Amino acid sequence: MESHQGRCSYQNPDGWSCDQPSGESGLCYWHDPKVDKSNDDVKDKVEQWAAAGKPLDGFQLARTNLEDLNLVNRGSKEGYLCRDVDFYRADLTDAHFFGLDLRGSSLMKAKLIGANLHCAKLDNCNLLGASLSRAKLENIEWGGDLKQERAARRAIRGHKRKESVMYCQEAEEVCRNIRKQCEKQGLFEMAGDFFKREMRFRRYQMPLFSVKRGISKLVDVFCGYGEDPIRVVGFSIFLILVCALAYFFLDTTGGHPVYEGVSGWKFYALEFLNSLYFSVVTFTTLGYGDISPVGLARFIAACEAFLGSFTMALFVVVFVKKMTR
Structure with a gap:
């Protein structure tokens, strides 16, 4: 029995408000992170929600089975809005994400094997531990930074040494994972870009005035780690x-x-x-x-x-x- 009757309190960055009934938390089934959906069959419902023209922003889909999920906005140049979504450990094998706006979403440890990410927007995404084997990565809009890169730079500017090293390690791991997948697919330009990012975050982990860090900086300045x-x-x-x-x-x-x-x-x-x-x-x-x-x-x-x-x-x-x- 619900102790709170009313609409969900979630509002996306564009001002859209969710019209679903809320629970005790003030959030609906889709936006409440405390609702365990791992055993629920939600794939068809997610596709129907997107097809109805409503944004998927803020959906909490951690550990869900979304194999072969189709979120391609056919007949439109703009993909569906799927920002700030939590896909933590979700099974997204063979998912169709062509042109999908995933900015700010968490794909941490998500299973993206064979997923189609052509033209998707992944700015500020969390890809730590994501399985990208055979995922289609051409023409992705990576934006300025991935989540770990942004957090690492923020910690460096704030002179938080331990925090910056932790985020730099995560950023290095994410960049290395993407770089390896790009090399396997022959996307060498993209692989070269992520190799430079990988090496820079490795450098940031070194002591500030160490010889190794100085040499690494010189190699970056002179030739972009051999990529420029x-x-x-x-x-x-x-x-x-x-x-x-x-x-x-x-x-x-x-x-x-x-x-x-x-x-x-x-x-x-x-x-x-x-x-x-x-x-x-x-x-x-x-x-x-x-x-x-x-x-x-x-x-x-x-x-x-x-x-x-x-x-x-x-x-x-x-x-x-x-x-x-």
Whole structure:
């Protein structure tokens, strides 16, 4: 016998209010997390609810059997709303979630084997321990962060060391799980993105001023853990320009016959171009010998030549890795 008569008090982020009768908690059967639905046959009822045009936001479906659940909004470009839903340990094997808006939902330890997640929205989702074997992951809208990533960054900003390490470990595990599934399906671009995220959260677990963390940060800055060749190109251009400026102000290149009769800003423009030319030649270790550094510029040239040869080798490794996947 119900001790409280009335409508469910749940209201979704858009202002929609549930019209189902509530129990003692003030929430209905679908929105009350205390109602155990693990032994109930709810699959057809969930599909009927969505087909009726009502949002599934806030549904509490932990441990339910939803195998082959179909939540595809056919005939519409927008998927059904299924935000902040609790699918903890739910059996979602072969579920059809094409285009489904799952933002903020918990899929923790959910069984998503063979599930179709094409074009689904998973921003701020909890995917810790989710089984994604054979799940279709193409064109997923991951949004800014998954739940563990967002919690980890919040803890880091709040200088909560123990909490941040815990969330970073969870975020690393989630990113590794997604990365492995993407690699198996040939989604290498997505796999590369999650590999970078995985390595960054591994780095955040290291002591702040440790050598390992410093090296990891450098690898990330220079090449995005081997996934971002454009960073190598950017660093190369930056180094060439910085060294060119150093040669220009140190008057490394000296006068040149081509400058005869040239004065004012034109002279300085030609001198800078000469410095830029010398920087490129030094960076690429061509060594034409038509310009020789003097004084302090010799040490700058030596460092640039060393970094240049290293950077070019790094670019080849990163580029080949990306192209041969």
